[in-house]
Amino acid sequence: MDLIDERLNKIEGIIKDDSFRMKKGLGNEFGYYIFDYDPRDELKIRQYIKFLKKRSIKIPITLLKLLNLIYIISLLKYSKRTAI
Secondary structure, three states: OOHHHHHHHHHHHHHHOHHHHOOOOOOOOOOOOOOOOOHHHHHHHHHHHHHHHHHHHHOOOOOOOOOOHHHHHHHHHHHHHHHO
16 A cells, blocks of 8 residues: 555544544634645545545535645735736
């Protein structure tokens, strides 16, 4: 098993953990988990995300929202350039 597979197999447990769902250790923020990975694993990550979304229907995961940070950062940079 690859290291990326081992890391992916831990995500669901992290999301379901009570301390994650109850936001313990955070300053009343929403719970989040940043998963960094090698770009060469992108297709494997996308497949796992589809699997996790389907599974979240069967197994209650409070709210699963996936954010592409690179896309968000590029939008912020673009909006700063056009605001001037």
